[in-house]
Amino acid sequence: MNPAPSVILFTTLSGLGFGLLAFLSAGLVEVHGLHAFFFWAAGYALAVGGLLLSTFHLGNPQRALLAFSQWRSSWLSREAVAAVATLLWLAPVALSQWLGFDWPPFWGLVGAILCAATIFTTSMIYAQLKTVPRWNTWITPVMFQSFALAGGAILAGQKPVALVALAALAVVQALVWRIGDGRFAQLGASIGTATGLGSIGTVRVFEQPHTSPNYLMREMIHVVGRKHAQKLRIITLLFAVVLPLMLLVLAPGGPTALLCAAALHLLGAITSRWLFFAQAEHVVGLYYGAR
């Protein structure tokens, strides 16, 4: 699948944003006044910024409001509804921490759950697609949550949680690749089933239907950069997990170390998400004899 920058940044930034907002909302970060304002502003900026970026790949963004209408069947619509509902729900929590009035804590706990739910809806946009076997597994939602948890914990300065979440993330990420690598074969779709001609003999492409790439090929048969996958996997683990972990353990606490750790982690998350798209193979490639 085509690793479009807008989609990669949308999923990583909004994941990180909702992760941070969940920690703030649950009341795990001791913040008041201006301090609280900056934390919440960062959370909102990441979440909203990510969502705005996601509109960049739309053909007709001016109709985006319609995307709130089909929550009964569509995960993309549910994502839109969940994101906006969560951001609205969190507003009184943010205001009460900033301006110091007492908003009931259960409201914040519900807000944290809503953050997790929003991240879940994002992950299901990909996990639901049977046509992309690598994504179509239970580990995809787990991966999105793990990244949000680890990134959110670092940004929220929750050292012990961050250390555990980063270690868990390493395991989840390794599982994602292990499970993902075998998914296409598991589905059992081949050029034989795609054409229905496999029962007659070995099928191969004789001639392509058109002489230059079309939308389908650009969008779904994107093979550029796959050959560096192994290197990029190591870079992912290094930046998303190992370096932030070392920084958190070795560096003296303080906002600079935290911000550095978060930035490194975000780089790793972006690499991981790039691979998530670039390595994903769509079954339509079978018709073109290419995946």
Added chain:
Amino acid sequence: MTTLPHSTTKKLGLVIDLDTCVGCQACVTACKGWNDQGYGAPLSDQDPYGAAPSGTFLNRVHSYQITPEDAAPIIVNMPRSCLHCDDAPCVTVCPTGASYKRTEDGIVLVNEDACIGCGLCAWACPYGARELDAAAGVMKKCTLCVDRIYNENLPEQDREPACVRTCPTGARHFGDFADPQSHVSRLSAERGGMALMPELGTKPVNRYLPPRKKDVMQASPLAPLLDIQASGFAGWLDKMLGKIG
């Protein structure tokens, strides 16, 4: 509305005969020609006369070589357009309600006025039947020529899809699969009509007829008589030349 109807009154669709299709691309041209001026935004082309031409098509014809275990390879041409699936994943993923399946005849359509061009439906379709138009930014797909089949301004014989109407070998057939007596239902039953990629669970309506078994070239019953011995001068020459060799 992007929830699917429980059932549809009719199940309109195509039977595509892989035995008769000669890969002439006439249906590709007819489809583009008709749908360029009818339903919704025209099918745009980018750089059509330049170095890297590209464009939107609702129907494309592939060509495959199949090598059986014990026979010579055969070439099969395969038109690929929307299969108007009963369990269409392209419809349920749509966030705006632009994609829908009609209750009355099962045709899967896009309401372009509501489409935001997110492309998710094209990702959800296993068959590559949807293409986002680069100029209009909306999703295009086969409409089963909904603006022909019910169009009373057209002469009776033209009230079928453009691709069906134009096919010079009669490889494309249009009809109602809900009626077991219809032309397409009987054709599909007789010739073992196939659903493509059934493992994806989309329950396609369109059926593809597999190529018929080819005749095997027989040795002629007169073959022994062909072993004619030359006589006379030709026979002598044959013997002499054989000796030299």
